[in-house]
Amino acid sequence: MGGPQAASARLDRFFTQLNGGFSSTYAYLGNEPCSETPWIYNFLGEPWKTSDIVHRIMTQLFSTAPGGLPGNDDLGQMASLYVLAALGMHPEIPGDDVLVLNAPLFPQAIVHLTNGDVTITAKNAGDDDPYVQSLAVNGQLSNASWIRFSQIAHGGALEFTLEPTPNTNWGCNPSDLPPSYTDGMASPQAGTYVWGTGLETNDIQPTWTDTVDSSPPGGGTVGVGPIVNTVSGPELAIRNENAQSGNRAIMYSGTAKGGSPCHAYMKIFDVSKQNIAVSPGMHFSYWIFPQSSANINLTSGNNSAYVALDVIFSDGSTLRDSGLANQYGVQANPANQVGVLQLDNWNYVTVDLTPLAGKTINRIDLGYSQPNGLGGYRGYVDDISLTVPFRK
DSSP states (O other): OOHHHHHHHHHHHHTTSSBOOTTOSSOBTTSGGGTTGGGHHHHTTOHHHHHHHHHHIIIIIOOSSTTOSSSOOTTTHHHHHHHHHHHTEEOOSTTSOEEEEOOOSSSEEEEEETTEEEEEEEETOSTTOOEEEEEEETTEEOOOSEEEGGGTTTOEEEEEEEESSOOTTTTOSGGGSOOOSOTTOOOTTSSEEEEEEOOSTTSOOOSOSSOBOOSTTSOOEESEEOSSTTSSSOEEEEESSOOSSSSOEEEEEEEEESSSOOEEEEEEEEOGGGOEEOOTTOEEEEEEEEOOTTTOTTBOTTGGGSEEEEEEETTSOBSTTSOOBBTTSSBSSGGGGGGTOOTTSOEEEEEEOGGGTTOEEEEEEEEEEOTTOEEEEEEEEEEEEEEEOOOO
């Protein structure tokens, strides 16, 4: 209630005391139900407050003296809170691989994982420098205040730079925030599936491969060619290279040749015979992984993020031109996605189709649209679904 600023103000009051006890209205970090609360600031675009609170927790509540734990260790839960906080991360979302970040406590730490070491460095780490100024993930600068475990599961590097004063620009933009499965959007599982596919062997498969949607209002293609000369045009096909879940996802790619407009709309699924009518509360959702040039040298800049799935309705209208916005607050047209999609990360996107109730879905396309685009784009899409709220 009241938006991010009001939520932040309530958290500020909550952390006036760090270990208020069972009957207190303040934080009780001596018991595990409060363990995740300091990292909520990251979701509000204020990760510097998380770093401040976490630093205070580590230095004020924990020590090496007898009684150096702020409460019952609960079979290692409180100790693990400290260890993860000292490394600069916390597994904030149960059931997801999201690690929400804070300023590490030590200048360097190395975590030995089965498939490779993760090196965490924090320039200027110490009692007087609790705020993140910048971060590089595997050598690439990142403004996001979170990562996925998959980014470091096979080894990697997190390079923090810390300072005594907050950098309020780091981690503050909508595209920098950790994923949230609330704020008016359903999680991928929070609803009854009307239609959906994870693209695995026994799931619904694309109706078309490498097929431009030239049937109005499909959009066709202008100023876009193949990403490599061994194919004839923009691509769209199932690959086993990268997936949000399972092993398979749709790979998309192409090359913008410059000029305006540059766009390509590729057909994926024909659902015209399934009579899927939009009903109140229906959401169209998917995961998308736009690749950067650090991930694959065929891409340029942030081209890969000018992509969105499009819904074509039987009356000749489209989702991209409907004016509807996704959970990031930007309209569902592919040209708008660059401001919110994280490169080299799986991004969850969902659109509430309620204002279009009564329309019938004909097909699903993948659209790339970048005015004056130049250079390659490439990425993956997975776990596409149409859901309605659970009915009791």
